[in-house]
Amino acid sequence: MAIKERSLEETPTWAVAVVCFVLLFISIMIEYFLHFIGHWFKKKHKKALSEALEKVKAELMLLGFISLLLVVLQTPVSQICIPRNIAATWHPCSNQQEIAKYGKDYIDDGRKILEDFDSNDFYSPRRSLATKGYDKCAEKGKVALVSAYGIHQLHIFIFVLxxxxxxxxxxxxxxxxxxxxxxxxxxxxxxxxxxxxxxxxxxxxxxxxxxxxxxxxxxxxxxxxxxxxxxxxxxxxxxxxxxxxxxxxxxxxxxxxxxxxxxxxxxxxxxxxxxxxxxxxxxxxxxxxxxxxxxxxxxxxxxxxxxxxxxxxxxxxxxxxxxxxxxxxxxxxxxxxxxxxxxxxxxxxxxxxxxxxxxxxxxxxxxxxxxxxxxxxxxxxxxxxxxxxxxxxxxxxxxxxxxxxxxxxxxxxxxxxxxxxx
Incomplete structure (x- = not known):
């Protein structure tokens, strides 16, 4: 039987506080570093490089805003349903590759990930859907435009880019x-x-x-x-x-x-x-x-x-x-x-x-x-x-x-x- 992931209601407050503190510390250090670089450019009269640094900040802010939108819109986008015949087009994998990787049910049902257990009968963490409960599109006989887990992967790609x-x-x-x-x-x-x-x-x-x-x-x-x-x-x-x-x-x-x-x-x-x-x-x-x-x-x-x-x-x-x-x-x-x-x-x-x-x-x-x-x-x-x-x-x-x-x-x-x- 699959183990359900804990919500914040079931998570120790000290664990949440530690994670928030680490994220804030890293963000503040990056901000202070960029401020120090900008001050050094102005001190050396590097006006063009100072403008370039401001553009880097603007691009990072834009990418951060895109990431924020992906997080906020993850559930609404994953609930947009499209017909299976449309979802079966323009895949990175061929049908044979998808069958070999996920099984025939992947092609028949049009779902990204099924209940795929490992040898210990637990969900594989890299292959489980990042959704709350069930796939609403599957019960309608359709497929999600982009699954919540797919949006999460796109989120990571933007950070790497x-x-x-x-x-x-x-x-x-x-x-x-x-x-x-x-x-x-x-x-x-x-x-x-x-x-x-x-x-x-x-x-x-x-x-x-x-x-x-x-x-x-x-x-x-x-x-x-x-x-x-x-x-x-x-x-x-x-x-x-x-x-x-x-x-x-x-x-x-x-x-x-x-x-x-x-x-x-x-x-x-x-x-x-x-x-x-x-x-x-x-x-x-x-x-x-x-x-x-x-x-x-x-x-x-x-x-x-x-x-x-x-x-x-x-x-x-x-x-x-x-x-x-x-x-x-x-x-x-x-x-x-x-x-x-x-x-x-x-x-x-x-x-x-x-x-x-x-x-x-x-x-x-x-x-x-x-x-x-x-x-x-x-x-x-x-x-x-x-x-x-x-x-x-x-x-x-x-x-x-x-x-x-x-x-x-x-x-x-x-x-x-x-x-x-x-």
């Missing part, structure tokens, strides 16, 4: 800062006599003979198709090279700073501030990205073989973005040559919004943001499904599925951090 998204953002920012440290040596080089001599403003040279010209002005740049192919493969050999950095630095100074201020300007610190500003965009989750997350959940349906194509979409997007960024730099070189074969001093590039897709530079930032969230979503979904249903389950029941999800999750992550500041 929040943790992974925050960790992804923090690690990405840290790796981006680490990557830009090598640019400090390039910045110091601009203060040397050798650099000043090599970029003498009174010196005339052919555009194709400059370091920037030799890299971007060649036979492959004469055709748009071959230029795209070249830029696609070029991204694998250094997202930002020294010659590109120095040329972009010179072009930025000529466009935005008065003459004679080049020696005092630190372009590397400016890029760091830009990274912090971009970070404020990346940590947020827009409604469009939430809709895409819902579509990802929808694709985990038996027969769609989503593991064969879904993990590769972020990789394809980030590779296209990397090629596009290389393409923009190459077009800057072509614009220099279009003005004349001879340049005076260092070549001056003139970036413009027309070089970006739809004339919107922030669209590329949106794509990068999308890749980060989808990577965090897929790894969070993998960890959650493994925790809830063991390693091999209906969401990834094949070994190659598991290998693809894990491998592509980490490959996409490192590709993302590699190209974010290209």
């Amino acid at each position: 929040a943790v992974f998204h925050v960790l992804y953002c923090i690690i990405t920012y840290a790796l981006g800062k680490t990557k830009m440290k090598k640019w400090k040596s390039w910045e110091r080089e601009t203060k040397t006599i050798e650099y000043q001599y090599a970029n003498d403003p009174e010196r005339f040279r052919f555009a194709r003979d400059t370091s920037f010209g030799r890299r971007h002005l060649n036979i492959w740049s004469k055709s748009t198709f071959t230029l795209w192919i070249t830029c696609f493969f070029r991204q694998f050999f250094g997202s930002v090279t020294k010659v590109d950095y120095l040329t972009l630095r010179h072009g930025f100074i000529m466009a935005h700073l008065p003459a004679g201020s080049a020696a005092r300007f630190d372009f590397q610190k400016y890029i760091e501030r830009s990274l912090e500003q971009d970070f404020t965009v990346v940590v947020g989750i827009s409604p469009l990205i939430w809709c895409i997350a819902v579509l990802f959940i929808l694709t985990n349906t038996h027969g769609w073989n989503s593991y064969l194509w879904l993990p590769f979409i972020p990789l394809l997007v980030i590779l296209i973005v990397g090629a596009k960024l290389q393409m923009i730099i190459s077009k800057l070189g072509l614009r220099i040559q279009e003005k004349g074969d001879v340049v005076k001093g260092a070549p001056v590039v003139e970036p413009g919004d027309d070089l970006f897709w739809f004339g919107r530079p922030r669209f590329i930032l949106f794509l990068i943001h999308l890749v980060l969230f989808t990577n965090a979503f897929q790894l969070a979904f993998f960890v959650w499904s493994t925790y809830e249903f063991t390693l091999k389950n209906c969401f990834h029941h094949k070994t190659e599925d598991i290998a693809i999800r894990i491998t592509m999750g980490f490959v996409n992550f490192f590709n993302y951090t590699y190209y974010t500041k290209a």
